[in-house]
Amino acid sequence: DTGVSQDPRHKITKRGQNVTFRCDPISEHNRLYWYRQTLGQGPEFLTYFQNEAQLEKSRLLSDRFSAERPKGSFSTLEIQRTEQGDSAMYLCASSRTNLAGFTYEQYFGPGTRLTVT
């Protein structure tokens, strides 16, 4: 296992099109996170899963965004009817938690850079 992977690494799309990104976490990690990063900003939280359950969504995640993690393995993030403001780096991270709820460090993927023209 070489770490968290994301596909594609780059995506250019026209405004109004739908896009889907994939994240493959480290295999034994039960938590998976999506963040968005724009120029000059740190990563901003979008949503996260514990196993297959989506436990939290930020207000940044408008109704055009949807995320899934079927079977608690890989995850997809879909953006419908893309807008120019969606242009950003989309980061995926994974971590594990123990039975006491302690969360170990988050490992990040390389990101998917989305450009909406």
Next chain:
Amino acid sequence: AQRVTQPEKLLSVFKGAPVELKCNYSYSGSPELFWYVQYSRQRLQLLLRHISRESIKGFTADLNKGETSFHLKKPFAQEEDSAMYYCALPNYGGSQGNLIFGKGTKLSVKP
């Protein structure tokens, strides 16, 4: 609301000089804090976390609850330390899953 502030966008030092990257947070309890680093063309990776109290690559960070700070320090900067540095705090207001990041500080170490 919880917030992480990194007041410097860019910090430029010469090799061998001491480095201090500032991080202030807003949270009333006892937080766990993190420093992440992103080297050029690499992914974001954990540099150190408060709870482990480890020194990684010569960097240390001390939590100062009175000043609500978690500044990152290194006594002698190396050129390979040039990178983006992000301070992060768990979101205790939510389900404690995600991290809240600062905007980052770009460290440039000149030869």
